[in-house]
Amino acid sequence: MGPIEFGDGQKLDVGSKIMILDSGVSYALIPTEDFNKLSEILSKNYGVTCQKGERQESGSQVSSSDCKCKDYSALPSLKLTVMANKDDKTGKALAMPRETYMKDKGNGACKLMLNPSDMQIGAHYGETQWVMGDQFMQAFYTIYDHEKRRVGLVASSNTFDS
Amino acid sequence: MSGATFLAVDEASDIDKDRFSGIVGLSPLSDVKRMPAFVEQIAELGGVGGKNFIKPTFSIYLSNKESEPGKITFGGYDLAKYAQ
Numbered sequence: 128m129g130p131i132e133f134g135d136g137q138k139l140d141v142g143s144k145i146m147i148l149d150s151g152v153s154y155a156l157i158p159t160e161d162f163n164k165l166s167e168i169l170s171k172n173y174g175v176t177c178q179k180g181e182r183q184e185s186g187s188q189v190s191s192s193d194c195k196c197k198d199y200s201a202l203p204s205l206k207l208t209v210m211a212n213k214d215d216k217t218g219k220a221l222a223m224p225r226e227t228y229m230k231d232k233g234n235g236a237c238k239l240m241l242n243p244s245d246m247q248i249g250a251h252y253g254e255t256q257w258v259m260g261d262q263f264m265q266a267f268y269t270i271y272d273h274e275k276r277r278v279g280l281v282a283s284s285n286t287f288d289s
Numbered sequence: 290m291s292g293a294t295f296l297a298v299d300e301a302s303d304i305d306k307d308r309f310s311g312i313v314g315l316s317p318l319s320d321v322k323r324m325p326a327f328v329e330q331i332a333e334l335g336g337v338g339g340k341n342f343i344k345p346t347f348s349i350y351l352s353n354k355e356s357e358p359g360k361i362t363f364g365g366y367d368l369a370k371y372a373q
Binding site: 150226261264265266268269270271272273274276279281282283284285287 | 328346
């Protein structure tokens with residue numbers, strides 16, 4: 128994974144290098160450090176206030192963050208750069224609509240669909256990762272190609288406001 | 290698809306509340322030699338198109354509307370239908 132760019136051009140350098148797709152989780156699980164940096168930008172530039180993420184020692188039990196959004200429709204899409212592998216320096220930019228990271232609950236209430244989690248798994252023990260769940264997979268059609276050992280991500284035919 | 294190998298389970302616990310009646314593992318390679326993974330099997334058996342017609346590939350489309358179901362395509366993908 129490469130940096131994440133906000134609509135206003137602000138860049139967030141993501142500490143994690145690995146992205147995992149998991150259709151078994153509704154919301155994404157991201158490292159606490161990235162979660163806090165991202166929340167800070169949303170708070171400073173977009174008037175979103177959320178509970179601060181707490182470090183999770185283990186397990187996947189996390190509570191999602193209730194937030195207040197000053198103007199939900201002003202939230203930007205996030206441009207996320209993903210690399211095919213360690214040798215890929217350019218990568219591909221994916222525009223994540225606001226619906227992939229924030230849910231509008233009406234009356235200024237909203238819910239962050241990214242949860243802090245520092246769990247470590249199997250082959251990548253010792254490294255942090257972004258686990259993308261259904262919130263992400265609704266925006267991206269995913270193709271799993273065993274023959275060529277690759278995963279394809281392409282903007283889904285679903286429509287989004289942002 | 291005929292000639293596929295699968296595992297029959299006659300007792301299961303804690304899944305009675307779920308609205309499914311089976312589990313399909315989508316791991317690309319089986320670690321049990323005499324039991325090839327489903328993804329290996331669809332490629333080898335070929336399904337309706339005959340042997341080697343279907344690729345060991347699958348793709349997932351998740352709908353964002355309650356009224357519309359998601360789709361899994363085994364053996365390939367359909368960009369015209371599910372991508373922009």
